[in-house]
Amino acid sequence: MAQATNRVDVPVSVDQSKCIDGCTLCVDVCPLDSLAIDPETNKAYMHVDECWYCGPCAARCPVDAVTVNIPYLLR
Amino acid sequence: MQIPPLSERREMTCDVLVIGGGTAGTMAALTAAQHDVQVLLLEKANVRHSGALAMGMDGVNNAVIPGKASPEDYVADITTANDGIVNQRTVYQTATRGFAMVQRLERYGVKFEKDEHNEYAVRKVHRSGSYVLPMPEGKDVKKVLYRQLRARNVRARVTIENRVMPVRVLTVDGRAVGAVGFDTRTGEFVTISAGAVILAAGAAGRLGLPASGYLYGTYENPTNAGDGYAMAYHAGAELSGIECFQVNPLIKDYNGPACAYVANPFGGYQVNAEGNRFVDCDYWSGQMMAEVKAELDSARGPIYLKLSHLPDATITEIEGILHTTERPTRGTFHAGRGHDYRERDIEMHISEIGLCSGHSASGVWIDEHAATTVPGLYAAGDMALVPHNYMIGAFVFGEIAGEHASVFARTASRPALPEDQISAAHELIYRPLSNPDGPPQAQVEFKLRRFVNDYMQPPKTERYLSLGLESFERMRGDIARMGATTPHELMRCAEVTFIRDCAEMAARASLARTESRWGLYHQRADLPASDDERWFCHLNLRKDATGAMEMLTRPVAPYIVDVPGFTRPDGIPNEPVGTELAGAWA
Ligand SMILES: Cc1cc2nc3c(=O)[nH]c(=O)nc-3n(C[C@H](O)[C@H](O)[C@H](O)COP(=O)(O)OP(=O)(O)OC[C@H]3O[C@@H](n4cnc5c(N)ncnc54)[C@H](O)[C@@H]3O)c2cc1C
Numbered sequence A: 001m002a003q004a005t006n007r008v009d010v011p012v013s014v015d016q017s018k019c020i021d022g023c024t025l026c027v028d029v030c031p032l033d034s035l036a037i038d039p040e041t042n043k044a045y046m047h048v049d050e051c052w053y054c055g056p057c058a059a060r061c062p063v064d065a066v067t068v069n070i071p072y073l074l075r
Numbered sequence B: 001m002q003i004p005p006l007s008e009r010r011e012m013t014c015d016v017l018v019i020g021g022g023t024a025g026t027m028a029a030l031t032a033a034q035h036d037v038q039v040l041l042l043e044k045a046n047v048r049h050s051g052a053l054a055m056g057m058d059g060v061n062n063a064v065i066p067g068k069a070s071p072e073d074y075v076a077d078i079t080t081a082n083d084g085i086v087n088q089r090t091v092y093q094t095a096t097r098g099f100a101m102v103q104r105l106e107r108y109g110v111k112f113e114k115d116e117h118n119e120y121a122v123r124k125v126h127r128s129g130s131y132v133l134p135m136p137e138g139k140d141v142k143k144v145l146y147r148q149l150r151a152r153n154v155r156a157r158v159t160i161e162n163r164v165m166p167v168r169v170l171t172v173d174g175r176a177v178g179a180v181g182f183d184t185r186t187g188e189f190v191t192i193s194a195g196a197v198i199l200a201a202g203a204a205g206r207l208g209l210p211a212s213g214y215l216y217g218t219y220e221n222p223t224n225a226g227d228g229y230a231m232a233y234h235a236g237a238e239l240s241g242i243e244c245f246q247v248n249p250l251i252k253d254y255n256g257p258a259c260a261y262v263a264n265p266f267g268g269y270q271v272n273a274e275g276n277r278f279v280d281c282d283y284w285s286g287q288m289m290a291e292v293k294a295e296l297d298s299a300r301g302p303i304y305l306k307l308s309h310l311p312d313a314t315i316t317e318i319e320g321i322l323h324t325t326e327r328p329t330r331g332t333f334h335a336g337r338g339h340d341y342r343e344r345d346i347e348m349h350i351s352e353i354g355l356c357s358g359h360s361a362s363g364v365w366i367d368e369h370a371a372t373t374v375p376g377l378y379a380a381g382d383m384a385l386v387p388h389n390y391m392i393g394a395f396v397f398g399e400i401a402g403e404h405a406s407v408f409a410r411t412a413s414r415p416a417l418p419e420d421q422i423s424a425a426h427e428l429i430y431r432p433l434s435n436p437d438g439p440p441q442a443q444v445e446f447k448l449r450r451f452v453n454d455y456m457q458p459p460k461t462e463r464y465l466s467l468g469l470e471s472f473e474r475m476r477g478d479i480a481r482m483g484a485t486t487p488h489e490l491m492r493c494a495e496v497t498f499i500r501d502c503a504e505m506a507a508r509a510s511l512a513r514t515e516s517r518w519g520l521y522h523q524r525a526d527l528p529a530s531d532d533e534r535w536f537c538h539l540n541l542r543k544d545a546t547g548a549m550e551m552l553t554r555p556v557a558p559y560i561v562d563v564p565g566f567t568r569p570d571g572i573p574n575e576p577v578g579t580e581l582a583g584a585w586a
Helices: A025-029 A056-060 B023-034 B071-081 B088-108 B138-149 B227-234 B260-266 B286-297 B312-322 B330-336 B390-411 B419-434 B441-456 B462-481 B487-512
Strands: A012-014 A035-037 A044-046 A066-068 B010-019 B039-043 B130-134 B158-162 B164-172 B175-183 B189-199 B249-251 B269-272 B303-306 B346-350 B377-379 B537-543 B549-555
Touching: A012 A044, A025 A035, A025 A056, A056 A066, B010 B023, B010 B175, B010 B227, B010 B390, B023 B039, B023 B138, B023 B158, B023 B189, B023 B390, B039 B164, B039 B189, B071 B088, B088 B138, B088 B390, B164 B189, B164 B227, B164 B419, B164 B487, B175 B419, B175 B487, B189 B227, B189 B390, B189 B419, B227 B377, B227 B487, B227 B537, B249 B286, B260 B269, B260 B312, B286 B303, B286 B346, B312 B330, B377 B390, B419 B487, B441 B462, B441 B487, B462 B487, B487 B537, B487 B549
Parallel strands: B010 B039, B010 B189, B039 B158, B189 B377
Antiparallel strands: A012 A066, A035 A044, B164 B175, B175 B189, B249 B346, B269 B303, B303 B346, B537 B549
């Protein structure tokens, strides 16, 4: 099958300057398991556009680095 | 990742296996632990923030508090809201055990609203009784439950595995003996041997496609893809009322509750574009949803939750609830559009369809002890048929399931697990890895769920439902070709198979019930009348010996309480409850 990689706007953003190296709290609690740690930077990011905009990731973050936006299609 | 060989697996064992660590599953695990058995709690997410209560809850929708309401009134209310088709013995459990559950939760640290006399401040939303009890600190409910799960005496009994997702319940000679699944992070293959299995995997919330087109923008937590419905079905259990869809009135686009139950006591209410009330009772029922749809489709649409007439301080108080608990991003949504409750009422729409007994009446058939028709298999919460059971019903039936599964498990023999079923599950889980170039899950799922919208949304007709069924059969091919490369994608692919199973059940059940019932939930445009003669009964379905989907009917059990203003069309007399059920209230 022919495939393409499309750009998507993802709802959860992580402020890389605040995110704590080695912390996985947001990754641990996401019901959809949509956050991951980037092995290069050791910081969290949204690895798939799968989101219930529920908010545990932001609520758990000890340094307020995580922002939950409304997914673009609903915004 | 590579497909692991069938023999390479993590083998776990327990007395009571609980699948799903949300509202019902957590209570089931806590209760089983009190009965002194070894419990394994498998959760595909993380029990700390999983399921419908991921961020907490605004209140209890259905608490029968002594002095405020009676179990008999509640059972009658729920019977009326379901056009008479309920097993009252199950609803009676929620009615009589709900108060003890409120007290149990209170002991754990959950706060419920009290008035100045220290009495529970219940509010009236249902047609007659007052059952809605606000939870002022509802955002802490998960934290409180997690603390209980990790208490020292419980920890010794309950093993929690997060990110492990069963896909099938295993049976030997028609009895549940365990489950099979995988770790959604590492891809490891997992089998579990158990004395009894409790399914508590939530609603089938990813059935219809939200109008936004966003796969995960559902009313229900999208982790609940109908896993429990599919697992119960393939284990041979009966499901019931699957044609009685869940449809909810929600904030348009945001697709979360608006939420009239919270706003009502403060003076908020639902209006049409002319500013007039159009429902006489805000309680969510099929009848109310039919009225909502009619209004939306009329020249008086759209509809709104009206708050703009309220004083600023009241609105601030409402915002304090709606924008902090349950779905806290409601505030983000309105702010993003530049909308303020003070100036603008909240536009509402109706949701995509789903299957859920928490809100409607579609689920796995259980008796008043949470037992399914498969020995050793129990079900609780949104996926188990106790109509309009909501949160307190999920807790109550979680407790009942924990109790009864523990007793069953204690004397259950432990046969060798069935290798043929394990091998079939292995194929189901890992097949997408052998087609890495096959269509991706997101596209397959979008197409499948668009067909659900095209053909299944009420009002239903035989022609549309048949086209739906044909589409769902055809989608088996797409699903077989679906491709994945990571454990995470395997999880989503397995969920697509559950969604397809639920779609097929929804189509077949809706075709079989040749009448209209439950307002919008099963409105047949081609058969607009109710046919009490033939259809005052439950419509159940199950997988027959050949693997085909079989439909059967079950009579409505004798009522245990009278329903004012309603006469059973079949004339079967009441059978008042024995002490075993009545005792729960005393
Ligand atoms: C937005 C919203 C608002 C609500 N508001 C109210 C309210 O105000 N008052 C009220 O009384 N009720 C309310 N309800 C209803 C109530 O929350 C539910 O009825 C109740 O929580 C259902 O409990 P449950 O255990 O069945 O499902 P959940 O709590 O959702 O738990 C199901 C769990 O199973 C897990 N799971 C699913 N599939 C698998 C699998 N294959 N393997 C392992 N784990 C799996 C999920 O991750 C989840 O944790 C609301 C529901 C929603 C969605």
